[in-house]
């Protein structure tokens with residue numbers, strides 16, 4: 177037999193891990209609702225074009241990392257798994273005429289994304305993002321709102337020490353001149369550039385700024401900075417974003433080399449890092465403004481801004497800080513019985529308790545009562561409901577597994593009693 181394994185770069189999230197993820201998903205959903213973002217789901221795959229245009233053909237994400245689905249002979253379209261959420265959400269915005277909805281349209285989505293990346297810690301081929309988009313608002317206040325929302329998520333998740341890196345990457349009015357100047361700078365020192373970067377220079381020179389090649393460190397120190405070359409309106413917008421962040425008491429570091437990998441970004445770009453971990457090149461999350469994207473995908477010109485926070489990296493960071501795992505929910509009671517064969521009775525009583533809203537497990541096997549109770553204790557249940565001869569008279573034995581005490585209880589009172597003993601859920 178072959179020994180099958182999850183594909184390279186993917187993971188099973190096992191029952192013991194899922195509660196930690198569920199906690200983050202709940203937090204994301206709760207914060208999104210609190211800030212007025214409405215939930216949307218888009219397909220896990222789209223026409224490849226949505227990403228080729230919407231993310232950019234010269235980005236790593238499209239050039240190297242797109243999971244393309246093999247087309248069948250009869251297909252007239254080609255598809256790819258979504259590497260990020262923004263392009264699909266903007267496609268949906270246009271398709272459903274959301275430009276006629278009250279603006280801005282604030283949308284949120286949490287789910288898996290797919291990139292054919294080289295797997296390593298914190299870098300997977302299937303990973304999860306919490307994504308938030310505000311479409312139809314040119315800013316600058318909403319830019320600051322998003323940065324604040326991201327920081328609140330990290331803080332409430334248990335990561336208070338998160339730094340914000342902030343930049344403006346200009347717009348079509350000022351970026352071309354800057355890119356030309358940057359290209360000229362790199363060309364003037366072309367023989368010092370690593371091979372990969374020399375090639376990239378011809379397709380997407382901005383990418384050289386966030387190059388991971390060590391040799392680029394000093395070269396980039398002397399590179400012209402976009403923040404010195406913004407046009408009037410971009411400079412004004414950037415100053416206003418900073419003023420709004422200042423008004424919220426949020427500190428940030430301006431990072432002129434922060435250009436992010438995606439072509440559609442304009443003006444505000446930001447990334448979140450664990451304090452002191454910037455050197456690892458692993459952002460916890462990032463976002464930015466994409467005022468050109470709706471038009472690029474076929475809609476009317478509409479500004480927009482959003483962020484994507486990677487949940488995998490938050491889980492990793494929480495583990496590294498030694499935070500105890502979120503416990504799995506436990507049944508309040510296990511329905512056991514003295515007669516191993518009486519599975520129908522146990523199932524019926526458990527079904528009644530479940531219908532009353534109680535998390536209970538029924539012992540549906542045929543092991544002896546002693547074994548049933550041992551299993552109940554191992555599972556962390558508080559009570560065992562033990563069915564015996566008294567059932568005919570409408571009574572069961574309720575065993576408190578913590579106190580190791582036992583007493584008869586009328587079946588009619590059992591659900592109410594267990595409800596009173598059920599700890600409130602949360603956390």
Ligand code: AMP
Nearest residue numbers: 298299300303459460461462484486489
């Ligand atoms: P990006 O769209 O590349 O800026 O990604 C936004 C966030 O998603 C990053 O900051 C990471 O937290 C997360 N992320 C991106 N790619 C991966 C990956 N391959 N594995 C895990 N998380 C990722």
